[in-house]
Amino acid sequence: MDISDFMIGGFAAMGAICFTNPLEVIKTRLQLQGELAARGSYVEPYKGIFDALITVIRCDGWSALEKGLVPALHFQFILNSVRLGVYKTAMNNKWMHNRNGDVSFFRGMLWGAAGGVTGSFCASPFYMVKIQLQARSNSKIAVGYQHQHTGFINAFRNILKESGFFGLWRGATGILPRVAIGSSTQIATFSKAKSMLREYEIVTQPILNTLTAAFGAGSVVALAITPPDVISTRLYNQGTDSFGKGILYKGWWDCAHKVFRFEGLQGLYKGFWANYLRQAPHSTLVLLFFDLLISARDKYQSI
Structure with a gap:
């Protein structure tokens, strides 16, 4: 196991999120729009991806497109240093290959899921802060619960005050299926x-x-x-009661059931195109930076 594989995975993801964070902001707003409301029964401040971009810039300013960037960088580094480090270790040790020496799609899914779940659980507090900061907006275009955080550090202080230390992992059950599916699919398909x-x-x-x-x-x-992504966004952004418990959802299955019940299947695919436009280039950049950094390291070590 080479520790530099883990570090390179983290830095590759940090580089990618600098380019794709604006779409992450738009995706979050679209996923929270019309929460637990039937289609057509609520005001839509965001009519689509491009309208959302213009609306956010007009009402919140250009800087709003980079909301949540600091916790996003922390999240991406922790998640992908573990996820891609596990992937590289599995590849180097032939754990992802079958008896014929070919890369196995299903073994790739297994190692991708293992690395993704471990990394996302460790980084969960940063994902929560990222979502809550990205959702916060001008009252004219506000969607979802509005947490009164003024910044990265203030958000951690508020969450600790309201829900205690373990409250930082509230919603972690939502991100685990999201990352397990996403990471296993990405790693297996890529390899x-x-x-x-x-x-x-x-x-x-x-x-x-x-x-x-x-x-x-x-x-x-x-x-x-997209469906588990919608669920994780809702779980992380919901408000809490006096006991630090979520006011809308009890957990992953409860959230999935309520979204499907009130918003239909379409509710589980809210923000799909923003997610697609963000996910494809993000995955491309992460994996490209990872391969380039690995090649640069190997070339340096061979000198």
Whole structure:
């Protein structure tokens, strides 16, 4: 096990989120819009991705598109240092290969899920703060519960005061299925796609091979991850009662049931296109930066 694999995974994700955080803000707002309300029964301050971008800039200013960036950087580093570090370790030790020496899609899913679940649980407090900061907006366009945080540090202080230390992991049950599905799908698809593109000589140039495989992986992830992503956003952003418990949802299944009951299947896919436009380039950039950094390290060590 090479500890630098874990560090490189974290830095690769931090680089990617700097480019994709604005879409993360838009996705969060769209997912919270019309919470537990039937379609057509609520005001929609955001009519779509591009309208949401213009609305956020007009009402909250350009800087609002980078809301939650600081906790997002922390979350991405912790999550992906573990997730991609586990992936690289599994690849190096042939744990993702079958008896014929080929990369196994299902073993890739297993190791992707294992790394993703471990990393996301450790980073859960930062994800909560990220969601709550991204949701906070001008009252004219506010959606979802509005937490009165003034910044990154203030958010942690408020959560600790309201819910105690373990309150920082409230909603963690929501992110575990999200990351398990997303990470397993991404890692398995990326690894298999890279191997097949090389094997059949479709795309053999290293950087283009990584880009093509990563974009394909990101597209598949967006389809699989949106429902659990909506659920995790709702769980993390809901307000709390005097006992520090969520006021709308008791947990993952309760949230999924209520969203489907009141908003239908479409409710579970709110923000899909924002998620897709964010997920595909984010996955591409993370995996591209990861491969480039690994190659640069290996080249340096060989000198």
